[in-house]
Amino acid sequence: MDGDRYLGVTEPISTADPTEVDYANTKQLEEFVKGLALQGSREEEVRREEVLGLLDELVNVWVKMVSRMKGLNDEYVREARCKIFTFGSYRLGVHGPGADIDTLCVGPCYVTREEDFFVELHDLLQKTDGVTELHTVPDAHVPVMSFEFNGIPIDLLYARLPLWVIPEELDILQDSILQNVDEQSVRSLNGCRVTDRILRLVPNIEHFRTTLRYVKLWAKRRGVYSNVIGFLGGVNWALLVARICQLYPNAVPSVLLSRFFRVYKQWRWPNPVMLCAIEEGSLGLPIWDPRKNPRDRSHLMPIITPTYPCQNSSFNVSNSTLRVMTEEFKRGDGVCDSLDSKVADWSKLFEPYPFFESYKNYLQIEITAGDEEDLRIWKGWVESRLRQLILKVEKDTFGMLQCHPHPNAFHDTSKKVQVCSFFVALQRKQGAQHSSTPFDMCHTIAEFKHSVNQYLLWKPTMKIGVSHVRPKQIPTYVFPNGIRPVRPPRPPLLSGRPGSGPNMDNVPTSLSPEASTRAVVTPPSDGKVSDGKESKEPELSIPDTKRGAESLGVLGGPHSKRVRVELRSES
Known part of the structure; x- marks a missing residue:
């Protein structure tokens, strides 16, 4: 790299060349992930390319059909075309086996999204051999049509340009392409524009791709891969990794992975991560600017x-x-730091996070629907509202209760109805002052209920309940092979020892009949215990009755139980 030129908004932290240990660690890392099938087979890649070719042919048949329907002359019909672009993990080259292909269809001005894309193209796809699982989400922030084509999952977006003819060589990276297009088209186009720009802003594309695969694997194993509920998704992780590649332009993947954790462990949020300077632009579109925008x-x-x-x-x-x-x-960072000086065993870094062994208190959000398709759309809607529940818990408990949502839904296949559950762990904010004053969660649950019930496609068979559960009450279907892990015996807790608290498993409770319908929580005082170690957090203090362990509030029913979260002082 030219010493006077660098990628990014600052100079690199280090331009050092890799050492022999760096190369050895990278080889060890490659060996570790080789058996994990992070990449699809060559046969699957060929099928993906074939499907993209078929999709390109199909949308061009569609656009000519639409041009005839709208009475355009023969010349426009001959010139009618759409362009297909890929973006996301497929375009970045980091997709795994079975992953969907994010695609964008760019069409001319007379082809509308509402009627032509979501109706005419939808009908054409329905009649096409090999197309299954066809679903449309026209009212999404970025409207999308999802389907499988010869077994390959596709997410298809549409952007409508103010052009009568789409040129063969269309450069979507030019800012001028955004001129006079609707908001949905801007968002759709920017998926492709961001992906292509990332690839142009990293010094070594192969090192970037390899490191991003490792980071995505780590994020999924550690339960922090989900943009919807408040963690990060594919493009977020790609941007974070790309910035590390800029800061260490000559580093090999093992070093980039290690520096990824070191840099973001120390990052002073909310200082932004940027790959390049923010451009004002000339089209008047809103940009991220905390100086001007309170939001x-x-x-x-x-x-x-x-x-x-x-x-x-x-x-x-x-x-x-x-x-x-x-x-x-x-x-x-701690794991990588212990590996820097020797040939590494990388398995510890990628150990799955023991979510159901790390806390004493959980919210279980159980949803049901009449059939598989209804559950699919109902689950998507509820998942999109979970972030609001988390924000409300934070706000209504004045930050005293913190949430740790699990990014996945768990399906109960033992029941005749379609059932799945989300889980959110609860803990006391570390260092928060102890108080015996309970927080009434009834309003929090009621607002969540109101938000969920706004779903326009709601059916009477779509139900949701929220339960407060302890580790012993976690359903077995969340565990691998349906087997609950054996918890190691708990050593006796000594009263008065610094940081220790009473063993709440056997604390007697004396609650009034009214209180017996309330779930009373005593969250931890010392924060989350990671890596499955025994938590010092006292367990829930609830009546030892069936009714006392019932749901915090059944959403969708006429009644909601009063929910109280009690933060008790530890003796």
Whole structure:
């Protein structure tokens, strides 16, 4: 790299060449992940390319059909075309086996999204051999049509340009392509624009791809891969990794992975992560600017997209999810630091996070629906509202209760109805002052209920309940092979020892009949215990009755039980 030139908004931290230990660690890392099938087979890649070719043919048949339907002359019909672009993990070259292909269809001005894309193209796809699982989400922030084509999952977006003819050589990186297009088209185009720009802003594409695969594997194993509920998704992790590649332009993947954790462990959020300077642009589109926009100032973990109009890609992050990710960055740095001076055993870094062994208190959000398709759309809607529940818990308990959501839903296949559950762990804010004053969660649950019930496609068979559960009450279907892990015996707790508390398993409770319908929680005083170690947190203090362990509030029913979270002082 030219000493006078560098990629990024600052000079690199280090331009040192790799050492023999760096190469050895990288080889060891490659050997470790080789058996994990992070990449698809050559046969699957060929099928993906074939499907993209078939999709390109199909959308061009569609656009000519639409041009005839709208009475365009023969010349326009002959020139009618759409262009297909890929983006996301497939375009970045980091997709795994079975992953979907994010695709964008760019069409001319007379082909509309509402009627032509979501109706005419949808009908054509329905009649096409090999197309299954066809679903449309026209009212999404970025409208999308999802389907499988010869077994390959596709997410298809549409952008409508103010052109009568789409040129064969269309450069979507030019800012001028955004001129006079609707908001949905700007968002759709920017998916491709961001992906392509990332690839142009990293010094070594192969090192970037390899490191990003490792980071995505780590994020999924550690339970922090989900943009919807407030963690980070694919593009967020890609931007974070790309910045590390800029800061260490000559480093090999093992070093880049180690520095990834070191840098973000120390990052002073909400200082933004940026791959390039934010451009004002000339089209008047809104950009991320906390100096002018109060809403932008509230963002906790800004990760800025590198194309105009620059936006914060991680606005969903909450205080609770930022805390969890920061703890995971610290853990990752600690693991990598212990491996830097020797040939590494990387398995510890990628150990799955023991979510159901790390806390004493959980919310279980159980949803049911009449059939598999209804559960799919109902689950998607509820998942999109979980972030609001987390924010409300933080707000209504004045930050005293922190949440750790699990990014996945768990399906109960033992029941005749379609059932799945989400889980959110609860803990006391570390260092918070102890108080015996309970927090009434009834309003929190009621607002969550109201939010969920706004779903326009709601059916009477779609139900949801929220239960407060202890580790012993976690359903077995969440565990691998349906087998609950054996918890090691707990050593006796000594009263008066610093940091220790009473063993709440056997604390007697004396609650009034009214209180017996309330779930009373005593969250931990010392924060989350990572890596499955025994928590010092006292367990829930609830009546030893069936009714006392019932749901915090059954959403969708006429009644909600009063929910109280009691933060008790430890003796």
